[in-house]
Amino acid sequence: MRDETIKIAWKSVTKSFGRKTVLEGLDLVAYEGRSLVIIGGSGTGKSVTIKLALGLLRPDSGSVEIDGEAVEYGRENDPGVQQIGMLFQSGALFDSLSVWENVSFRLLHAEHVKKGEAKERAIAALDQVDLEADIADRRPAELSGGMQRRVALARAVVGKPNILFFDEPTTGLDPVTADLINQLIVRQVKTLGATAVTITHDMASMRAIADEVAMIRDGNILWHGDLEGVDSCENPTVCDFVAGRYSPEG
Amino acid sequence: MSLPNPFRATGRGVLALMRSAGAITLFAAAAVFAMVRPPYFLGQLLSQIWRIGFLSLPVVGLTAIFTGGALALNIYTGGSRFNAESFVPNIVALGIVRELGPVIAALMLAGRVSAGIAAEIGAMRATEQIDALHTLSTDPMRYLIAPRVLAGVLVLPILVAIANVIGVLGGFAVSTTSLGFDGAIYVQNTVDILTRWDVVSGLIKATVFGFLLTVMGCYHGYNAAGGAQGVGRATTNAVVGAAVLIFAANFLLTSWFV
Ligand SMILES: Nc1ncnc2c1ncn2[C@@H]1O[C@H](COP(=O)(O)OP(=O)(O)O)[C@@H](O)[C@H]1O
Numbered sequence A: 001m002r003d004e005t006i007k008i009a010w011k012s013v014t015k016s017f018g019r020k021t022v023l024e025g026l027d028l029v030a031y032e033g034r035s036l037v038i039i040g041g042s043g044t045g046k047s048v049t050i051k052l053a054l055g056l057l058r059p060d061s062g063s064v065e066i067d068g069e070a071v072e073y074g075r076e077n078d079p080g081v082q083q084i085g086m087l088f089q090s091g092a093l094f095d096s097l098s099v100w101e102n103v104s105f106r107l108l109h110a111e112h113v114k115k116g117e118a119k120e121r122a123i124a125a126l127d128q129v130d131l132e133a134d135i136a137d138r139r140p141a142e143l144s145g146g147m148q149r150r151v152a153l154a155r156a157v158v159g160k161p162n163i164l165f166f167d168e169p170t171t172g173l174d175p176v177t178a179d180l181i182n183q184l185i186v187r188q189v190k191t192l193g194a195t196a197v198t199i200t201h202d203m204a205s206m207r208a209i210a211d212e213v214a215m216i217r218d219g220n221i222l223w224h225g226d227l228e229g230v231d232s233c234e235n236p237t238v239c240d241f242v243a244g245r246y247s248p249e250g
Numbered sequence B: 001m002s003l004p005n006p007f008r009a010t011g012r013g014v015l016a017l018m019r020s021a022g023a024i025t026l027f028a029a030a031a032v033f034a035m036v037r038p039p040y041f042l043g044q045l046l047s048q049i050w051r052i053g054f055l056s057l058p059v060v061g062l063t064a065i066f067t068g069g070a071l072a073l074n075i076y077t078g079g080s081r082f083n084a085e086s087f088v089p090n091i092v093a094l095g096i097v098r099e100l101g102p103v104i105a106a107l108m109l110a111g112r113v114s115a116g117i118a119a120e121i122g123a124m125r126a127t128e129q130i131d132a133l134h135t136l137s138t139d140p141m142r143y144l145i146a147p148r149v150l151a152g153v154l155v156l157p158i159l160v161a162i163a164n165v166i167g168v169l170g171g172f173a174v175s176t177t178s179l180g181f182d183g184a185i186y187v188q189n190t191v192d193i194l195t196r197w198d199v200v201s202g203l204i205k206a207t208v209f210g211f212l213l214t215v216m217g218c219y220h221g222y223n224a225a226g227g228a229q230g231v232g233r234a235t236t237n238a239v240v241g242a243a244v245l246i247f248a249a250n251f252l253l254t255s256w257f258v
């Protein structure tokens, strides 16, 4: 499609749960340093697509490759090989740990950074998502939904990852907080120069974040192109989806 | 021709049982593997020892003292039918140390610890916290499972040793206050009857029970699926599974030890 470096490649990935086939030979690439946004209806397998790239699910057939290396199922992310940051749909903050311990979890447990330094870095990361240092010692449950999402964002970016996944980062937030999250994501992706893959239902968010857009339907990529291609209505189904128009066969 | 339904249902049930027995065995092996290979999470281990061990002391102590007391009363009334009341201290000591101390403590912990672990880890599964561990370069088997199982194995013998002492004291209290036993003779009889193997075999049982009940909590929580309902199911299965395994293991170990 273009002569850029491919960072992540989904190669003919098939994935079923029981009798339900979610992905049917999905092919997709994410280019290095670019921001890819995946759109598609609920339950079409967007989260599954990301979880396959993280090794959290095992493909039935096909593979996902990062820098040409197949992702190994069940293997935790090795920061020595690849720094990956993931913002889960639900936030997935550890409710038994304080905010700063959440943010610096990987620093503390996988990179064996000293406590004092880890806390400083956590507070710096919180500052980058516009959160005050005084929440550092609180528990996630004591924070509002928008603040939790920002803490989760800080946790995803703290190790300066070169790959970032965001699963519905603005879902369930009010428009103002959603806009803040979008801006933070754009800023993080820019400053880190990372490859970003974002799932969203939020078209404002898509416009803010995307260099490229891919739409999943019926277990495969229906369309993948530049953000401009969405607006020039290259594919009518994508066009309908983005405009929020119900189409009977879609 | 298809099989009549009861057979088919039974067959399916047996197959499902064997499948989960296999899965639990593999999980237990992975937990042991995670325990012996670094990285170790010492902080997690210490906090689990605190939660599983220290915080279980009241419930274990209370059940032990009542069991010891009831045992003394039963042996006294039963023994008096053939003039064997004087055996109360001996049988209380043997019964508590070899059998009731380990089994009752483990059953209480199946209720308290297996359920708690299954609910906590199940909720972590449901809220993607276990997936988050993976992406944060941390193996959940090492961070979550190994410390709990190891804590169970280390703590159960200590809890049971304490339960043994308290259970025997319960029998002592009842015997000396309402059954007319002399305190000094009661203690002497208790000490005389118990062999080292009586105590050690009970503590070996406790170690095995500690492993089983934490593994059951971890396995069912780790594999919880289907939101809040799934967590509820995991908790129930953990407690029931742990209790059944404790009884089965108790029988096997007892027939091996005697
Ligand atoms: N771990 C799982 N077990 C069973 N079914 C799953 C699992 N994860 C996802 N699914 C199913 O796969 C389908 C796609 O899920 P998902 O990728 O989460 O959708 P979305 O595109 O909304 O993110 C859904 O129907 C969901 O029920």
Ligand SMILES: [Mg+2]
Residues within 6 Å of the ligand: A046, A047, A048, A089, A167
């Ligand atoms: Mg999703």
